[in-house]
Amino acid sequence: MQLTFDADVEKFRAEFVAFLDAHLPDDAETMQRSRSSSDVPPWARRWQRLLFDHGWLLPGNPPEFGGRNATVLQQYVHAEELSRRRIYPSFNPQGVGIIAASILSFGTSEQKQQWAVPILRAEIAASLGMSEPGAGSDLASLSTKAVRDGDHFVVNGQKVWTSGAHDADVLLTFVRTDPDAPKHKGISVLLIPTDSPGLSRRPFASASDREDLDFNEVFFTDVRVPAENLVGPLNEGWRVANGSLGHERTMLWMGYADQLQELTVDFSPSGALECDHYATLAMDCEALRLLGSVAVARAARGDEDVAAMSVLKLLGSEAVQAATGHVLSSAGGDGLIHPALTGPYAPLNLDSHFASWFDRYFRTFAATIAGGTSEIQRNIIAQRILGLPRN
Incomplete structure (x- = not known):
């Protein structure tokens, strides 16, 4: 049993601590608050971009995606130091920790550059469109459907509890593309820009917070989404969902x-x-x-x-x-x-x-x-x- 970290891990920690000591934003600057989990204040965008550029945003990633190929133990001490100082690496946590991570795991090289990198660099914000009125914990019961029409999918349905959707630029959305398949099959994942015609977002208060709105209902009415925005194979969305939630729980x-x-x-x-x-x-x-x-x-x-x-x-x-x-x-x-x-x-x-x-x-x-x-x-x-x- 070893109760201490190896020298390489402690060296990694010391380098990160030195970076934090040198680059943390001023307290006065950080007083500007985030209104939702996709609302990233200007100072927080600069901070996240700085972390990305120096490989400290997600250190387990390769450098081109905001990391430095860190080991699991190095990632652990990175999270430990952030936690010790109560520092948020991003004010769009689902965008960085779930959506960009899912695109890096399942997306094409074009999707990584078009969507994942801008999310990681805080140039755009992203929200997760999973839950529906009749499909919460039982995600496989979702009914929002996407029908292929030439080089587009046409999406109709509703999502709910979509955190930060009204401030997001894009939604990673789980849709049913094969209604005849068993419920864990026939699900696909689409990246849907929130300015798409036919997409509307309605934020609502929670019982514990009626000032800063985060939850949303999202409605899709004949929303046309380019087929190139399909993340992962068609009808293999359940595998993407498990990967997405895995990123969240690590x-x-x-x-x-x-x-x-x-x-x-x-x-x-x-x-x-x-x-x-x-x-x-x-x-x-x-x-x-x-x-x-x-x-x-x-x-x-x-x-x-x-x-x-x-x-x-x-x-x-x-x-x-x-x-x-x-x-x-x-x-x-x-x-x-x-x-x-x-x-x-x-x-x-x-x-x-x-x-x-x-x-x-x-x-x-x-x-x-x-x-x-x-x-x-x-x-x-x-x-x-x-x-x-x-x-």
Whole structure:
């Protein structure tokens, strides 16, 4: 067992830290906020482009796509340093982490240059068109259809929960191209520019945030999409979908671990949490980091462990939800108001918290849904780890 990183990994970390120390934007500049997950302020575009140009945006990528061919462990310490400083490499996370990554995995060389590179360089923003009113966690039930018409596809249907669509330039959209195929077959993926005639976007508020709109309904009415915008083979969209969600889940657990770590710091000296609740919080935090480290070590050896990602996602999202719920319960009426600067329930890291504990608890339910619901994760764990039958 090796509990430290090799010299090459620590050298990589030191180089990245030096870059951050030299190039981080000024605090005054970063006060301009993002209104949605596809709204990238000018300073954030410059920051993302700087990361791309120096190979620090997605270090596992080759240099032409914003990286430096980093190993898995080097990618891990890169994410660790970003997390430690609470730095976002992009304000269009689904564009960089899911959509551009999917194009690089499944797209043509022309699509990589036309779409992936501009997304990675923050020249355009992208959103993910997956969920529909009747196809949420069960994506394979989608009904938005695309019919081939010469050198175009004609798209009709609706998407929902499409984060940032009203600020996006392009949607990576999952459509049904063979209605007679089994539901996991006959799905294809299209890159659809949001200024296409017949495409309309309607943002709507969430119950936990009525000021900054992110969710959207997206409607397609005879939208004509060039056939060259097909990502991956025709009717092989399910494979692309699995790859897209895989990109989303790879380092997702680190964000949950950071939230748990913050809570252990916020409440360790105050006694505001009951002892057993605080102990559970501390153990969940440590367990998540240890299990995550094991998964990273396996990935570094070339072992793909999809089920382990489900364990980490389930543990992390539900541990954050439980811990935040305990804080809210302990805070009582104080949990309904914006946190004061003093008192037992005032977070120590005030820069990262802008809502009441009730709002923060309410938002944790999104984490148990996005990236694959807890129910789906339990099914994967039951089948792939415990060996239980599907029915």
